Amino acid sequence: MSDMIILAENLHHFPICEEISKRSGVKPIFIQSRQHFEALLHLLREGDSTPVTSKGEWIELAPDVRFDHRRHLIHRHGKVYPLSSTEYKIMQSLSSQLGTPCPTMELIDAVWGIHGHVGLDSLYVYIRRLREKIEDNPSRPQLLITHHGFGYELRSLVS
Known part of the structure; x- marks a missing residue:
């Protein structure tokens, strides 16, 4: 089972993402641009996938x-x-x-x-x-x- 789903922003994928999220509890991550992709890569490289909470x-x-x-x-x-x-x-x-x-x-x-x-x-x-x-x-x-x-x-x- 995957820990995360990464999809390019494309609204026709939204119903699929909703269904996957309901069944698995995994929240999809929508990448809207290369800049967003690079920010996500930065977080993953740092080994830090936790949201900012503090x-x-x-x-x-x-x-x-x-x-x-x-x-x-x-x-x-x-x-x-x-x-x-x-x-x-x-x-x-x-x-x-x-x-x-x-x-x-x-x-x-x-x-x-x-x-x-x-x-x-x-x-x-x-x-x-x-x-x-x-x-x-x-x-x-x-x-x-x-x-x-x-x-x-x-x-x-x-x-």
Whole structure:
């Protein structure tokens, strides 16, 4: 008997999945894109198939947006987005001072090191990529805020 079923998202498979789930108790996993597949592979390679259950393992940024710092993932609206090592370092640094603006150079030092030779353009690219993963509208961010001339702030909209 299998421990899990993995299917590409295709609605004509849904009745079959419901039947398998009823009979076996196995919950199907729907893969919606290559990114979701890579996130699942990351979890399987880590040998960790347990769901995120402890609030200490994640930070809730919005009602349906979580930063899973243990697994280096963003969960948003039922989808999983893996973080690159640089994206993870940025999120980790900003989440350690949640709700407080972080100066740009302090963030660069935390991510690339004091002697890291990285331009502001690199940071801007990673901030944009993170916004695409955590924001509903990356052009109008509510969670990862730019403080022009100062730095960045990661906010939680959950009280």
